[in-house]
Amino acid sequence: MARVNDAVKKTVRPEIPRKTVYRLSVYLRCLQRLKGNAIRTVSSEALAKAAGVKPTQLRKDLTYFGQFGTRGLGYDVEELATMISDLLGTNSLQPVILVGVGNLGSALLSYRGFEKEGFEIIAAFDLVPKDKRNRPRPVFSMEKLPGFVQERAVRMAILTVPAIVAQEVTNQLVEAGITGILNFAPLVLQVPEEVVVNNVNLAIELENLSYFIQS
Amino acid sequence: MARVNDAVKKTVRPEIPRKTVYRLSVYLRCLQRLKGNAIRTVSSEALAKAAGVKPTQLRKDLTYFGQFGTRGLGYDVEELATMISDLLGTNSLQPVILVGVGNLGSALLSYRGFEKEGFEIIAAFDLVPKDKRNRPRPVFSMEKLPGFVQERAVRMAILTVPAIVAQEVTNQLVEAGITGILNFAPLVLQVPEEVVVNNVNLAIELENLSYFIQS
DNA sequence: AATTGTGAATTGATTCACAGCT
Protein backbone atom coordinates (compact mmCIF):
# COMPACT_ATOMS: atom_id res chain seq x y z
CA MET A 1 0.00 0.00 0.00
CA ALA A 2 1.94 2.99 -1.25
CA ARG A 3 1.55 6.16 0.78
CA VAL A 4 0.44 8.48 -1.97
CA ASN A 5 0.72 11.72 -0.09
CA ASP A 6 3.67 11.23 2.19
CA ALA A 7 4.90 14.52 0.83
CA VAL A 8 1.77 16.58 1.47
CA LYS A 9 2.37 17.25 5.18
CA LYS A 10 -0.72 18.76 6.83
CA THR A 11 -0.10 22.43 5.98
CA VAL A 12 2.52 25.05 6.62
CA ARG A 13 1.45 26.29 10.10
CA PRO A 14 4.47 26.35 12.42
CA GLU A 15 2.66 23.92 14.73
CA ILE A 16 3.36 25.20 18.20
CA PRO A 17 3.42 22.49 20.89
CA ARG A 18 0.45 22.78 23.22
CA LYS A 19 2.78 22.64 26.19
CA THR A 20 4.61 25.67 24.89
CA VAL A 21 1.36 27.61 24.86
CA TYR A 22 0.65 26.55 28.44
CA ARG A 23 4.05 27.74 29.50
CA LEU A 24 3.46 31.05 27.79
CA SER A 25 0.66 31.62 30.29
CA VAL A 26 2.98 30.79 33.13
CA TYR A 27 5.60 33.20 31.84
CA LEU A 28 2.95 35.87 31.55
CA ARG A 29 2.00 35.45 35.22
CA CYS A 30 5.63 35.79 36.22
CA LEU A 31 6.13 38.84 34.06
CA GLN A 32 3.07 40.48 35.58
CA ARG A 33 4.50 39.90 39.01
CA LEU A 34 7.81 41.42 37.94
CA LYS A 35 6.02 44.37 36.43
CA GLY A 36 4.21 44.87 39.71
CA ASN A 37 7.60 45.04 41.41
CA ALA A 38 8.73 47.69 38.94
CA ILE A 39 11.34 45.40 37.39
CA ARG A 40 11.97 46.42 33.81
CA THR A 41 14.32 43.79 32.48
CA VAL A 42 14.72 40.08 33.11
CA SER A 43 17.12 37.39 31.89
CA SER A 44 15.90 34.05 30.60
CA GLU A 45 17.60 32.51 33.60
CA ALA A 46 15.67 34.56 36.16
CA LEU A 47 12.34 34.29 34.39
CA ALA A 48 12.75 30.57 33.82
CA LYS A 49 13.51 30.06 37.46
CA ALA A 50 10.36 31.91 38.47
CA ALA A 51 8.36 29.83 36.02
CA GLY A 52 9.90 26.57 37.15
CA VAL A 53 11.52 25.65 33.84
CA LYS A 54 15.03 25.59 32.36
CA PRO A 55 16.30 28.76 30.71
CA THR A 56 16.82 27.01 27.38
CA GLN A 57 13.24 25.89 27.38
CA LEU A 58 12.01 29.40 27.89
CA ARG A 59 14.17 30.68 25.07
CA LYS A 60 13.16 27.86 22.76
CA ASP A 61 9.50 28.48 23.55
CA LEU A 62 9.86 32.12 22.61
CA THR A 63 11.63 31.43 19.35
CA TYR A 64 8.49 29.80 18.02
CA PHE A 65 7.07 33.31 17.87
CA GLY A 66 10.06 35.46 17.08
CA GLN A 67 12.95 37.22 18.77
CA PHE A 68 12.15 39.34 21.76
CA GLY A 69 15.31 39.62 23.78
CA THR A 70 18.48 41.67 23.68
CA ARG A 71 21.70 39.66 23.86
CA GLY A 72 23.78 40.53 26.84
CA LEU A 73 20.79 42.12 28.49
CA GLY A 74 17.68 39.99 28.60
CA TYR A 75 14.03 40.70 27.94
CA ASP A 76 12.05 43.86 28.47
CA VAL A 77 9.40 42.83 30.97
CA GLU A 78 6.65 45.08 29.69
CA GLU A 79 7.31 44.32 26.06
CA LEU A 80 7.45 40.55 26.52
CA ALA A 81 4.29 40.59 28.63
CA THR A 82 2.46 42.53 25.94
CA MET A 83 3.61 40.26 23.20
CA ILE A 84 2.55 37.10 25.07
CA SER A 85 -0.77 38.65 25.98
CA ASP A 86 -1.38 39.57 22.36
CA LEU A 87 -0.46 36.09 21.30
CA LEU A 88 -2.84 34.49 23.74
CA GLY A 89 -5.58 36.90 22.81
CA THR A 90 -6.11 38.10 26.36
CA ASN A 91 -5.43 41.77 25.88
CA SER A 92 -9.10 42.45 25.46
CA LEU A 93 -11.66 41.09 27.91
CA GLN A 94 -13.15 37.93 26.47
CA PRO A 95 -16.73 36.95 27.09
CA VAL A 96 -17.34 33.41 28.30
CA ILE A 97 -20.54 31.58 29.10
CA LEU A 98 -21.00 28.84 31.66
CA VAL A 99 -23.34 25.95 31.06
CA GLY A 100 -24.60 23.78 33.90
CA VAL A 101 -25.35 25.58 37.13
CA GLY A 102 -25.04 22.71 39.57
CA ASN A 103 -22.66 22.53 42.44
CA LEU A 104 -19.45 23.12 40.60
CA GLY A 105 -21.02 25.50 38.14
CA SER A 106 -22.38 27.79 40.85
CA ALA A 107 -19.04 27.58 42.51
CA LEU A 108 -17.23 28.82 39.44
CA LEU A 109 -19.87 31.48 38.86
CA SER A 110 -19.17 33.07 42.20
CA TYR A 111 -15.44 32.77 41.75
CA ARG A 112 -14.19 36.07 40.37
CA GLY A 113 -10.63 34.95 39.71
CA PHE A 114 -10.97 34.98 35.94
CA GLU A 115 -11.60 38.63 35.43
CA LYS A 116 -8.17 39.94 36.15
CA GLU A 117 -6.86 37.41 33.64
CA GLY A 118 -8.95 38.74 30.81
CA PHE A 119 -12.10 36.64 30.95
CA GLU A 120 -15.60 37.44 32.04
CA ILE A 121 -18.40 34.97 32.55
CA ILE A 122 -21.20 37.06 31.10
CA ALA A 123 -24.02 34.58 31.53
CA ALA A 124 -24.90 31.10 32.64
CA PHE A 125 -27.33 28.57 31.25
CA ASP A 126 -29.11 25.59 32.71
CA LEU A 127 -32.01 23.31 31.95
CA VAL A 128 -33.77 24.11 35.16
CA PRO A 129 -34.26 27.73 36.18
CA LYS A 130 -32.28 28.60 39.29
CA ASP A 131 -33.02 30.44 42.46
CA LYS A 132 -31.95 33.97 41.75
CA ARG A 133 -30.78 34.89 45.23
CA ASN A 134 -27.05 35.25 45.66
CA ARG A 135 -26.40 34.86 41.98
CA PRO A 136 -24.01 37.39 40.61
CA ARG A 137 -24.98 36.61 37.01
CA PRO A 138 -28.11 35.87 35.08
CA VAL A 139 -28.95 32.19 34.64
CA PHE A 140 -30.91 31.59 31.47
CA SER A 141 -32.67 28.50 30.24
CA MET A 142 -30.98 26.55 27.50
CA GLU A 143 -33.30 27.74 24.73
CA LYS A 144 -31.85 31.20 25.09
CA LEU A 145 -28.35 29.95 24.42
CA PRO A 146 -28.08 30.04 20.61
CA GLY A 147 -29.44 33.57 20.36
CA PHE A 148 -27.26 34.83 23.16
CA VAL A 149 -24.08 33.31 21.77
CA GLN A 150 -24.70 34.77 18.37
CA GLU A 151 -25.71 38.20 19.59
CA ARG A 152 -22.80 38.62 21.94
CA ALA A 153 -20.31 36.83 19.69
CA VAL A 154 -19.29 34.44 22.44
CA ARG A 155 -16.71 31.88 21.45
CA MET A 156 -15.80 30.17 24.69
CA ALA A 157 -17.85 28.12 27.12
CA ILE A 158 -17.25 26.49 30.49
CA LEU A 159 -19.08 23.19 30.63
CA THR A 160 -20.14 22.00 34.08
CA VAL A 161 -23.09 19.75 33.32
CA PRO A 162 -23.43 16.14 34.47
CA ALA A 163 -21.57 13.62 32.32
CA ILE A 164 -24.77 11.99 31.04
CA VAL A 165 -25.83 15.11 29.17
CA ALA A 166 -22.42 16.55 28.41
CA GLN A 167 -22.16 15.28 24.85
CA GLU A 168 -25.62 16.50 23.96
CA VAL A 169 -25.02 19.92 25.45
CA THR A 170 -21.71 20.04 23.64
CA ASN A 171 -23.47 19.47 20.35
CA GLN A 172 -25.76 22.40 21.12
CA LEU A 173 -22.79 24.59 21.98
CA VAL A 174 -20.99 23.72 18.77
CA GLU A 175 -24.18 24.28 16.82
CA ALA A 176 -24.52 27.70 18.42
CA GLY A 177 -21.02 28.68 17.33
CA ILE A 178 -18.86 28.03 20.39
CA THR A 179 -15.34 27.03 19.35
CA GLY A 180 -13.57 26.63 22.68
CA ILE A 181 -14.85 24.50 25.54
CA LEU A 182 -13.43 24.17 29.02
CA ASN A 183 -14.89 20.82 29.99
CA PHE A 184 -15.31 19.71 33.59
CA ALA A 185 -17.43 16.66 32.78
CA PRO A 186 -15.53 13.41 33.19
CA LEU A 187 -15.76 12.11 29.67
CA VAL A 188 -14.15 12.54 26.29
CA LEU A 189 -16.21 14.95 24.20
CA GLN A 190 -16.61 14.36 20.49
CA VAL A 191 -16.31 17.62 18.59
CA PRO A 192 -15.57 18.71 15.02
CA GLU A 193 -11.90 19.45 14.57
CA GLU A 194 -12.24 23.21 14.47
CA VAL A 195 -13.51 23.12 18.06
CA VAL A 196 -10.97 22.98 20.87
CA VAL A 197 -11.68 21.24 24.16
CA ASN A 198 -9.61 21.55 27.30
CA ASN A 199 -10.44 19.10 30.02
CA VAL A 200 -10.24 19.77 33.72
CA ASN A 201 -10.97 16.85 35.95
CA LEU A 202 -10.34 17.39 39.60
CA ALA A 203 -10.91 13.78 40.54
CA ILE A 204 -8.26 12.74 38.05
CA GLU A 205 -5.83 15.26 39.48
CA LEU A 206 -6.39 13.82 42.92
CA GLU A 207 -5.99 10.27 41.64
CA ASN A 208 -2.78 11.26 39.99
CA LEU A 209 -1.45 12.72 43.23
CA SER A 210 -2.59 9.62 45.00
CA TYR A 211 -0.50 7.46 42.70
CA PHE A 212 2.64 9.50 43.09
CA ILE A 213 2.53 9.83 46.86
CA GLN A 214 2.37 6.09 47.38
CA SER A 215 5.48 4.73 49.09
CA MET B 1 35.20 15.23 29.14
CA ALA B 2 34.55 11.52 29.61
CA ARG B 3 31.15 10.62 30.98
CA VAL B 4 32.25 8.50 33.88
CA ASN B 5 28.91 7.06 34.78
CA ASP B 6 27.09 6.70 31.54
CA ALA B 7 26.36 3.18 32.69
CA VAL B 8 24.94 4.02 36.10
CA LYS B 9 21.41 5.04 34.96
CA LYS B 10 19.48 6.75 37.75
CA THR B 11 18.13 3.64 39.54
CA VAL B 12 16.01 0.66 38.68
CA ARG B 13 12.49 2.13 39.11
CA PRO B 14 10.44 1.48 35.97
CA GLU B 15 9.80 5.25 35.65
CA ILE B 16 6.23 5.47 34.50
CA PRO B 17 5.44 8.52 32.37
CA ARG B 18 3.15 10.93 34.16
CA LYS B 19 0.88 11.03 31.15
CA THR B 20 0.45 7.30 31.38
CA VAL B 21 -0.79 7.65 34.94
CA TYR B 22 -3.27 10.32 33.85
CA ARG B 23 -4.57 8.05 31.16
CA LEU B 24 -4.98 5.26 33.68
CA SER B 25 -7.55 7.44 35.39
CA VAL B 26 -9.33 7.96 32.11
CA TYR B 27 -9.37 4.23 31.41
CA LEU B 28 -10.76 3.65 34.86
CA ARG B 29 -13.68 6.01 34.21
CA CYS B 30 -14.46 4.20 30.98
CA LEU B 31 -14.27 0.80 32.64
CA GLN B 32 -16.63 1.95 35.34
CA ARG B 33 -19.11 3.03 32.73
CA LEU B 34 -18.81 -0.34 30.99
CA LYS B 35 -19.26 -2.12 34.28
CA GLY B 36 -22.41 -0.09 34.86
CA ASN B 37 -23.69 -1.37 31.54
CA ALA B 38 -22.97 -4.94 32.60
CA ILE B 39 -20.25 -5.37 29.98
CA ARG B 40 -17.75 -7.96 31.15
CA THR B 41 -15.05 -7.93 28.52
CA VAL B 42 -13.54 -5.23 26.35
CA SER B 43 -10.91 -5.11 23.62
CA SER B 44 -8.10 -2.60 23.62
CA GLU B 45 -9.66 -1.16 20.51
CA ALA B 46 -13.05 -0.48 22.11
CA LEU B 47 -11.64 0.79 25.38
CA ALA B 48 -9.13 3.01 23.62
CA LYS B 49 -11.86 4.51 21.51
CA ALA B 50 -13.92 5.33 24.59
CA ALA B 51 -10.87 6.89 26.20
CA GLY B 52 -9.95 8.88 23.13
CA VAL B 53 -6.55 7.24 22.53
CA LYS B 54 -5.05 4.74 20.11
CA PRO B 55 -5.30 1.04 20.99
CA THR B 56 -1.53 0.63 20.95
CA GLN B 57 -1.17 3.41 23.45
CA LEU B 58 -3.58 1.77 25.82
CA ARG B 59 -1.76 -1.54 25.54
CA LYS B 60 1.63 0.09 25.97
CA ASP B 61 0.38 2.00 29.01
CA LEU B 62 -0.79 -1.22 30.62
CA THR B 63 2.43 -3.08 29.97
CA TYR B 64 4.23 -0.73 32.34
CA PHE B 65 2.36 -2.51 35.09
CA GLY B 66 2.06 -6.07 33.81
CA GLN B 67 -0.11 -8.21 31.59
CA PHE B 68 -3.82 -8.05 32.14
CA GLY B 69 -5.47 -9.15 28.93
CA THR B 70 -6.25 -12.42 27.23
CA ARG B 71 -5.09 -12.69 23.64
CA GLY B 72 -7.89 -13.21 21.25
CA LEU B 73 -10.36 -12.00 23.81
CA GLY B 74 -9.52 -8.69 25.42
CA TYR B 75 -9.61 -7.47 29.00
CA ASP B 76 -11.90 -8.43 31.83
CA VAL B 77 -13.62 -5.15 32.70
CA GLU B 78 -13.95 -5.81 36.41
CA GLU B 79 -10.45 -7.15 36.80
CA LEU B 80 -8.79 -4.33 34.90
CA ALA B 81 -10.78 -1.72 36.82
CA THR B 82 -9.70 -3.23 40.11
CA MET B 83 -6.09 -3.38 39.12
CA ILE B 84 -6.03 0.25 37.99
CA SER B 85 -7.85 1.35 41.10
CA ASP B 86 -5.36 -0.53 43.27
CA LEU B 87 -2.52 1.03 41.37
CA LEU B 88 -3.87 4.54 41.82
CA GLY B 89 -4.58 3.89 45.46
CA THR B 90 -8.24 4.81 45.18
CA ASN B 91 -9.77 1.57 46.32
CA SER B 92 -10.07 2.87 49.84
CA LEU B 93 -11.57 6.27 50.54
CA GLN B 94 -8.75 8.77 50.93
CA PRO B 95 -8.98 11.68 53.31
CA VAL B 96 -8.11 15.08 51.89
CA ILE B 97 -8.03 18.49 53.52
CA LEU B 98 -8.72 21.81 51.87
CA VAL B 99 -6.81 24.92 52.81
CA GLY B 100 -8.11 28.37 51.98
CA VAL B 101 -11.86 28.86 52.24
CA GLY B 102 -12.32 31.80 49.92
CA ASN B 103 -14.49 31.84 46.87
CA LEU B 104 -13.02 28.90 45.05
CA GLY B 105 -12.36 26.99 48.27
CA SER B 106 -15.96 27.21 49.43
CA ALA B 107 -17.01 26.23 45.97
CA LEU B 108 -14.98 23.06 46.03
CA LEU B 109 -16.11 22.31 49.56
CA SER B 110 -19.71 22.20 48.51
CA TYR B 111 -18.92 20.22 45.40
CA ARG B 112 -19.42 16.55 46.23
CA GLY B 113 -18.06 15.15 43.01
CA PHE B 114 -14.92 13.75 44.60
CA GLU B 115 -16.55 11.21 46.82
CA LYS B 116 -17.61 8.71 44.27
CA GLU B 117 -14.03 8.76 42.98
CA GLY B 118 -12.52 7.72 46.27
CA PHE B 119 -11.73 11.02 47.96
CA GLU B 120 -13.31 12.81 50.87
CA ILE B 121 -12.60 16.33 51.99
CA ILE B 122 -12.69 15.71 55.71
CA ALA B 123 -11.92 19.23 56.88
CA ALA B 124 -11.03 22.70 55.75
CA PHE B 125 -8.65 25.26 57.19
CA ASP B 126 -8.41 29.00 56.92
CA LEU B 127 -6.73 31.89 58.64
CA VAL B 128 -9.98 33.64 59.37
CA PRO B 129 -12.84 31.71 60.95
CA LYS B 130 -15.79 31.32 58.59
CA ASP B 131 -19.48 31.73 58.89
CA LYS B 132 -20.73 28.25 59.77
CA ARG B 133 -24.05 28.47 57.96
CA ASN B 134 -24.37 26.36 54.86
CA ARG B 135 -21.01 24.73 55.41
CA PRO B 136 -21.05 21.03 54.92
CA ARG B 137 -17.68 20.58 56.66
CA PRO B 138 -15.88 22.01 59.62
CA VAL B 139 -13.58 24.94 58.92
CA PHE B 140 -10.74 25.08 61.41
CA SER B 141 -8.17 27.76 61.98
CA MET B 142 -4.68 27.12 60.68
CA GLU B 143 -3.17 26.33 64.07
CA LYS B 144 -5.24 23.18 64.23
CA LEU B 145 -3.76 21.91 60.98
CA PRO B 146 -0.60 20.08 62.10
CA GLY B 147 -2.37 18.16 64.83
CA PHE B 148 -5.26 17.23 62.57
CA VAL B 149 -3.07 16.03 59.74
CA GLN B 150 -1.03 13.85 62.05
CA GLU B 151 -3.99 12.44 63.93
CA ARG B 152 -5.99 11.57 60.85
CA ALA B 153 -2.95 10.57 58.78
CA VAL B 154 -3.90 12.93 55.98
CA ARG B 155 -1.49 12.97 53.07
CA MET B 156 -3.24 15.08 50.48
CA ALA B 157 -4.31 18.71 50.48
CA ILE B 158 -6.20 20.98 48.13
CA LEU B 159 -4.67 24.43 48.20
CA THR B 160 -7.01 27.33 47.41
CA VAL B 161 -5.35 30.23 49.20
CA PRO B 162 -4.38 33.54 47.55
CA ALA B 163 -1.10 33.45 45.65
CA ILE B 164 0.63 35.81 48.08
CA VAL B 165 0.44 33.35 50.95
CA ALA B 166 0.54 30.13 48.96
CA GLN B 167 4.22 29.40 49.44
CA GLU B 168 4.09 30.00 53.15
CA VAL B 169 1.03 27.83 53.60
CA THR B 170 2.70 25.16 51.49
CA ASN B 171 5.64 25.17 53.85
CA GLN B 172 3.26 24.60 56.73
CA LEU B 173 1.57 21.76 54.89
CA VAL B 174 4.84 20.06 54.11
CA GLU B 175 5.96 20.55 57.69
CA ALA B 176 2.74 18.93 58.88
CA GLY B 177 3.37 15.87 56.74
CA ILE B 178 1.32 16.46 53.59
CA THR B 179 2.98 14.83 50.58
CA GLY B 180 0.53 15.58 47.80
CA ILE B 181 -0.81 19.04 46.98
CA LEU B 182 -3.45 19.97 44.44
CA ASN B 183 -2.57 23.60 43.91
CA PHE B 184 -5.02 26.16 42.56
CA ALA B 185 -2.85 29.18 43.34
CA PRO B 186 -1.32 30.69 40.21
CA LEU B 187 2.34 30.25 41.06
CA VAL B 188 5.05 27.63 41.05
CA LEU B 189 5.36 26.13 44.52
CA GLN B 190 8.76 25.22 45.88
CA VAL B 191 8.64 21.88 47.67
CA PRO B 192 11.08 19.17 48.71
CA GLU B 193 11.31 16.46 46.11
CA GLU B 194 9.33 13.87 48.04
CA VAL B 195 6.30 16.15 47.82
CA VAL B 196 4.20 16.06 44.67
CA VAL B 197 2.33 19.11 43.41
CA ASN B 198 -0.33 19.07 40.71
CA ASN B 199 -1.36 22.45 39.44
CA VAL B 200 -4.80 23.44 38.29
CA ASN B 201 -5.16 26.89 36.91
CA LEU B 202 -8.47 27.71 35.35
CA ALA B 203 -7.34 31.04 33.98
CA ILE B 204 -4.50 29.30 32.18
CA GLU B 205 -6.89 26.76 30.71
CA LEU B 206 -9.03 29.58 29.38
CA GLU B 207 -6.01 31.39 28.00
CA ASN B 208 -4.93 28.24 26.29
CA LEU B 209 -8.35 27.84 24.68
CA SER B 210 -8.22 31.47 23.72
CA TYR B 211 -4.98 30.92 21.85
CA PHE B 212 -6.21 27.89 19.95
CA ILE B 213 -9.53 29.34 18.87
CA GLN B 214 -7.95 32.36 17.26
CA SER B 215 -8.51 32.31 13.51
C1' DA C 1 31.03 40.07 29.95
C1' DA C 2 26.63 38.77 29.66
C1' DT C 3 22.99 36.77 27.54
C1' DT C 4 20.14 35.52 23.60
C1' DG C 5 18.96 32.42 19.65
C1' DT C 6 19.40 28.11 17.52
C1' DG C 7 21.12 23.90 15.02
C1' DA C 8 22.49 19.37 16.79
C1' DA C 9 22.16 15.85 20.21
C1' DT C 10 19.54 13.69 23.42
C1' DT C 11 15.81 12.09 25.79
C1' DG C 12 11.06 10.76 25.96
C1' DA C 13 6.52 9.32 24.06
C1' DT C 14 3.86 7.33 20.50
C1' DT C 15 2.99 4.35 16.88
C1' DC C 16 4.11 0.47 13.91
C1' DA C 17 4.53 -4.17 12.80
C1' DC C 18 4.32 -8.49 13.96
C1' DA C 19 5.33 -12.53 16.99
C1' DG C 20 2.89 -15.12 20.41
C1' DC C 21 -1.34 -16.76 22.86
C1' DT C 22 -5.98 -18.44 23.40
Added chain:
DNA sequence: AGCTGTGAATCAATTCACAATT
Protein backbone atom coordinates in the same frame (compact mmCIF):
# COMPACT_ATOMS: atom_id res chain seq x y z
C1' DA D 1 -9.32 -15.86 13.72
C1' DG D 2 -8.81 -12.49 16.90
C1' DC D 3 -6.47 -9.78 19.93
C1' DT D 4 -2.68 -8.85 23.22
C1' DG D 5 2.17 -7.72 24.27
C1' DT D 6 6.33 -5.67 22.85
C1' DG D 7 10.88 -4.56 20.42
C1' DA D 8 11.95 -1.44 16.81
C1' DA D 9 10.96 2.71 14.34
C1' DT D 10 9.21 7.08 14.27
C1' DC D 11 7.90 11.38 15.94
C1' DA D 12 8.06 15.12 19.39
C1' DA D 13 10.04 17.72 23.16
C1' DT D 14 13.87 19.02 25.81
C1' DT D 15 18.46 20.11 26.62
C1' DC D 16 23.14 21.01 25.12
C1' DA D 17 26.71 23.66 23.27
C1' DC D 18 28.14 27.41 21.19
C1' DA D 19 28.01 31.18 17.66
C1' DA D 20 26.04 35.78 17.42
C1' DT D 21 25.02 40.13 19.41
C1' DT D 22 24.91 44.03 22.51
